[in-house]
Amino acid sequence: MTDLSSKNRQSWLVVGKGAIGLLAACQLQQQGAGVKLWLRQPAPLTVDFTALDGSRHTHHFEPWPVEQPIETAFIAVKAYDALSCIQQLQPLLAENACLILSHNGLGTLEAIQPPLKPMQQLWFLTTTHGAYIEPGYQAERQVVHSGTGSSVLGAIQPASSQTPKVAKALHQAIGPLHCVADIQPYLWQKLLINCLINPLTALHQVENGELAQPRFAAELTQLLDEFCLLAERAGYPQDKAAAWQQLQQVIAQTASNRSSMLQDRLAGRQTELEFITGFVLREAQRLDLRLPGHQQLYQRCQDAGF
Ligand code: KPL
Numbered sequence: 001m002t003d004l005s006s007k008n009r010q011s012w013l014v015v016g017k018g019a020i021g022l023l024a025a026c027q028l029q030q031q032g033a034g035v036k037l038w039l040r041q042p043a044p045l046t047v048d049f050t051a052l053d054g055s056r057h058t059h060h061f062e063p064w065p066v067e068q069p070i071e072t073a074f075i076a077v078k079a080y081d082a083l084s085c086i087q088q089l090q091p092l093l094a095e096n097a098c099l100i101l102s103h104n105g106l107g108t109l110e111a112i113q114p115p116l117k118p119m120q121q122l123w124f125l126t127t128t129h130g131a132y133i134e135p136g137y138q139a140e141r142q143v144v145h146s147g148t149g150s151s152v153l154g155a156i157q158p159a160s161s162q163t164p165k166v167a168k169a170l171h172q173a174i175g176p177l178h179c180v181a182d183i184q185p186y187l188w189q190k191l192l193i194n195c196l197i198n199p200l201t202a203l204h205q206v207e208n209g210e211l212a213q214p215r216f217a218a219e220l221t222q223l224l225d226e227f228c229l230l231a232e233r234a235g236y237p238q239d240k241a242a243a244w245q246q247l248q249q250v251i252a253q254t255a256s257n258r259s260s261m262l263q264d265r266l267a268g269r270q271t272e273l274e275f276i277t278g279f280v281l282r283e284a285q286r287l288d289l290r291l292p293g294h295q296q297l298y299q300r301c302q303d304a305g306f
Helices: 019-030 079-092 168-175 184-202 207-212 216-233 239-252 260-266 277-286 293-303
Strands: 011-015 032-035 045-049 056-063 070-075 093-101 121-127 130-133 141-147 151-155 177-180
Touching: 011 019, 011 079, 019 032, 019 045, 019 070, 019 130, 019 141, 019 168, 045 121, 045 184, 056 277, 070 079, 079 093, 079 260, 121 168, 121 184, 151 168, 151 184, 168 177, 184 216, 184 239, 184 260, 184 293, 207 216, 207 239, 216 239, 216 277, 216 293
Parallel strands: 011 032, 011 070, 032 056, 045 141, 070 093, 093 121, 151 177
Antiparallel strands: 045 056, 121 151, 130 141
16 A cells, blocks of 8 residues: 555445444544544534543534535445445445445355446445444444454455545544455354354353353354354354464453444444344354254344343
8 A cells, every 4th residue: 555644535435333433533634534424414523532552532514415425435234234335335336435334243245246247446445443332422433443443345246346536534533454356254254153152141241351251162163163164164164273273362352342243232233144144144044054053042132132
């Protein structure tokens, strides 16, 4: 990547007022990009942002004007809203619009290809940056960038797209950014982490770090074994020892985090279970595999009402 110091003047729409959407919005604005949010209300949103070094910054975001064509959008919505969100934006998209989608889980775009025109591009970004929204804020939001990470960007539609112009801005905002020809293996790696950490923490209502306790070791091992079996069969083989190490690392690095599924559950929101464990089970069925650990975990989550 070149000239990382130069200011970026691109005009961004950020959709999604969750931690990752607002993290990207704040960091893009900090570099000088014009950032507006997809807001229901006409009033601007104020975000009190705590950067990694502990410094605090106030950001104001105007709502996206309905008459303005969208050239670049970062869409960090829940998995279950991804397709309808793209469909909703469609009439406003510029002929050469570039959309970057980011969410947990898999299986949102398989059934229906988003209705995009030939020059419009859809990319997927997966990130390991940690961020959360301080609970209790209503009128404005307090976003904390809690852990550094990196991001991977790959084309969804058209599949062979060249690195987009916006890669540099994303590199500065939530980088380092790696652009890859095939995003799927990276999504499977993230799925592995999410399908082990999220349902268990949400079910037991514990912070991520609690999963390092010996009482979770047997269940995590079974879930990992089953996931590796599935991933191998699906064409995304995982190195089990490396995956276990990666899992422990994420648990340690995000020890005091509430997983997104636990946050959703505590807030009474729909969870992404269907796109995490649900996706794992649908893939297992397609490939004629039985995954009793994931099946039971899914059932327990359903019985618990999420
Ligand atoms: O992605 C996450 C999530 O909570 O959704 C992890 C990595 C588990 C961090 O909490």
